[in-house]
Amino acid sequence: MSSPRSTVILGTGSYAPARVLTNAELALTIDTSDEWIRTRSGILERHIAAPGEQASDMAVHAAQRAIADAKLTLADIDLLIVATITPDLPMPATACIIQHKLGLSTATACFDLNAACSGFIYALDTACAMIGSGRYRHALVIGVEKLSAIVDWSDRTTCVLFGDGAGAAVIGASDQPNIGLIGTKLGAYGDCVDMLFIPGGGSNAPATTASLVNRDHFIKMKGKEVFKYAVRGMEEAARDILEQHSIPANQIALVIPHQANLRIIEAIAQYLELPMERFFVNLDRYGNTSAASIPIALDEARRSGRIKSGDLTLLVAFGAGLTYGSALLRW
Numbered sequence: 044m045s046s047p048r049s050t051v052i053l054g055t056g057s058y059a060p061a062r063v064l065t066n067a068e069l070a071l072t073i074d075t076s077d078e079w080i081r082t083r084s085g086i087l088e089r090h091i092a093a094p095g096e097q098a099s100d101m102a103v104h105a106a107q108r109a110i111a112d113a114k115l116t117l118a119d120i121d122l123l124i125v126a127t128i129t130p131d132l133p134m135p136a137t138a139c140i141i142q143h144k145l146g147l148s149t150a151t152a153c154f155d156l157n158a159a160c161s162g163f164i165y166a167l168d169t170a171c172a173m174i175g176s177g178r179y180r181h182a183l184v185i186g187v188e189k190l191s192a193i194v195d196w197s198d199r200t201t202c203v204l205f206g207d208g209a210g211a212a213v214i215g216a217s218d219q220p221n222i223g224l225i226g227t228k229l230g231a232y233g234d235c236v237d238m239l240f241i242p243g244g245g246s247n248a249p250a251t252t253a254s255l256v257n258r259d260h261f262i263k264m265k266g267k268e269v270f271k272y273a274v275r276g277m278e279e280a281a282r283d284i285l286e287q288h289s290i291p292a293n294q295i296a297l298v299i300p301h302q303a304n305l306r307i308i309e310a311i312a313q314y315l316e317l318p319m320e321r322f323f324v325n326l327d328r329y330g331n332t333s334a335a336s337i338p339i340a341l342d343e344a345r346r347s348g349r350i351k352s353g354d355l356t357l358l359v360a361f362g363a364g365l366t367y368g369s370a371l372l373r374w
């Protein structure tokens with residue numbers, strides 16, 4: 044029996060809207076301060092989509108950069124997976140909208156995936172399994188969010204944390220063994236749905252005048268509880284994958300964690316007994332962009348020379364669901 048093909052990241056790209064919203068600007072509209080946001084989260088500023096700029100528009104920019112980086116053309120892509128909790132429309136999938144805007148063939152398989160901030164790792168695993176099967180040649184995996192559309196700008200406990208953006212990766216197969224995606228660990232604490240969720244607008248509670256007045260269509264979060272589960276989930280996901288592949292943490296050249304809160308990342312660094320220099324951090328400039336967070340960070344890490352051939356990289360994330368996931372990559 045032939046062994047499964049290696050699946051590798053051939054190119055990455057990212058995009059952030061031009062508008063930058065600083066902590067100081069937020070402090071002009073809600074009861075907060077730059078000092079509070081910086082010390083509790085590490086965030087200094089975030090990007091906000093322009094009026095009329097859709098999640099699909101941001102995704103197209105990131106995708107074009109990833110395809111160019113992979114030195115491929117649109118005709119080479121036959122699978123598109125979009126990780127998002129902020130689709131342009133409740134239906135159909137934003138992947139279909141992106142297929143058309145980008146100019147991909149109508150023979151491209153297109154679907155969205157909702158695993159919130161762990162979405163890119165879930166989508167990467169799915170794409171690699173589909174490419175590894177030999178039934179698809181090249182996958183475009185996008186993490187994109189327009190969270191500015193679903194945060195309650197009058198709720199200081201959530202709105203200061205999130206931002207907009209998109210990141211993309213092109214996945215293909217390689218004959219070289221032990222390269223690309225080495226493994227993943229995915230999971231979810233499905234008993235914790237109400238710690239981070241949007242109560243209104245789904246089929247359980249379709250939008251009504253009352254639900255709009257109640258602001259049920261915005262993100263609700265129990266920040267302290269989420270913080271604890273974030274640390275637990277990311278620790279478990281990191282530990283399990285390293286144990287599974289018998290890799291000591293100190294062999295990881297770079298950890299690319301979900302960019303939610305600097306204190307969460309510091310807790311993971313302490314747990315893995317790795318210095319913070321081994322962690323890629325850009326949340327100071329983006330805030331939490333959910334499914335876009337890891338692919339934006341991955342793209343910046345690659346383009347700034349932080350990832351070298353032969354390196355082991357660990358991706359680790361946590362999000363609403365409460366989902367968690369990790370992925371181990373060799374370059």
Ligand code: COA
Nearest residue numbers: 075076079083160199200203266267269270303304361362
């Ligand atoms: N500005 C100023 N004060 C604020 C504030 C803001 N933006 N948001 C909350 N506060 C206040 C609270 O009302 C509270 O006041 P009180 O003590 O008078 O009640 C105080 O600050 C402390 O709030 P607390 O919730 O204890 O802060 P914290 O240290 O837990 O930090 C978070 C809050 C949200 C930054 C933190 O819990 C967190 O990051 N949680 C995880 C969130 C996350 O990552 N979600 C996405 C997962 S993918």
